[in-house]
Amino acid sequence: MKKLIACVLATLICTLSANAQTTFPNKPVKLMVGAGAGGGTDIIARMLAEKMTDSLKGSFIVENKPGASNTIAADLTAKAAPDGHTLLVATNTGQAIxxxxxxxxxxxxxxxxxxxLVVTVPNVLVVGAHVPANTVKELVALMKAKPEEFKYASSGVGSTQHIAGEGFDIAAGVKSIHIPYKGSAQAHLDIIAGNVQMMFDTTSSAMGQIKAGKFKPLAVTTPQRSAELPDVPTLAEAGVAGFEMSTWYGVFVTAGTPSDVVTKLQNELARIIKLPDVQAKLKGLGGEPGNISPDEFSKRNKQDFERFGKLIKQANIKM
Structure with a gap:
């Protein structure tokens, strides 16, 4: 009798375990976003939520938790139940800087x-139309002739634009003044007005001003040229080697989540990214859709964390 009961219990446990593996999601899934509604991270999160709701037959809901350089949303995800029902749509600003x-x-x-990885958006060095420089070489010459008179804008302290500016100063051997804003919109107005000379903005954000002739793109801060700006050289091609910057958007889940759930989410994200309409939307944001494995993305995340940590220390950047 005892053996029979043990067998029945073992069968029941196996059945429950199998059901648990096949019923994800079994409650609403939150996609945490560390920025406000309407921005790039939010747009990507809502696109993923719509696709996952359709394919995984669950409810995927975007929750915006802006603040603290995107780390509030990350904190909530890190401390959530490790069951896959809390996801983080993150950028390297919050994860590595x-x-x-x-x-x-x-x-x-x-x-x-x-x-x-969902998408990588290049950063581009732009100057206002009023700045008498049409190449990086000319800009560096101007900055060396007038030390600490050149100002560069960013969307905030600790943003990729901020770190790119500091990295450029070190790589080019110049010194500029950082002017942080609460977003790119006001920064753009001040560059157009001539109050600030330059910015290391994302291509998705700067493209409108570039097409309008109000910004001059001098170089992209990525290893390869941007598909959106094929005629604009990389910083290395322009003569300033040793520094790279791009803004990536990726998805994370709470550590300790069961491996079968992690794998299911990884496979689903990879499938979604390859959809023609998703590819078109990501390219419309000025980005390159993710085409690396989860392991490669994990490696990149760690490398960026270490690389930016060294740069922040070297430049003595403080909040």
Whole structure:
């Protein structure tokens, strides 16, 4: 009798376990976003939520938790139940830069498991139309002739635009003044007005001003040229080697989430990214759709974390 009961219990446990593996999601899934509605991260999160709701037959809901350089959303995800029902749509600002500037109560590497890279958006060095420089070489000459008179804008302290400016100063051997804003819109107005000379903005954000002739693009800060700006050289091609910057968007889940759920999410994200309409939308944002494996994305996340940490220390950047 005891053996019979043991067998029945074992069968029941196996059945429940199998059901648990096949019923994800079994409650609403939150996609946490560390920025406000309407921005690039939010747009990507809502696109993913719509696709996953259709394919995984669950409810995927975007929750905006802006603040602290995108780390509030990351903190909530890191401390959520490890069951796959809380996802983080993140950028390298929150994952690889902010942790070196803000004291966090979680570890962005150990407490969050990468699901996959969604898109990479190049940063581009732009100057206002009033700046008498049409190449990086000419800009560097002007900056050396007038030390610390050139100002560069960013969307905030600790943003990729901020770090790119500091990295450029070190690589080019110049010194500029950082002017942080609460977003790119006001920064653009001040560049157009001549109050600030330059910015290392994302291509998706700067493209409108470039097409309008109000910004001059001098170089992209990525290893390869941007498909959106094929005639604009890379910084290395323009004579300033040793620094790269792009803004990536990726998906993470709480560490400790069962491997079968992680794999299911990874496979689903990879499938979604390959959809023609998704590819078109990501390219419309000025980005290159993700085409690397989850392991490669994890490696990139760690490399960026270490690389930006060294740069922040070298440049003595403080919040």
């Amino acid at each position: 902010a942790p070196h500037l803000i004291k966090l109560s979680f570890d962005p590497i150990k407490d969050l498991t990468p699901i996959g």
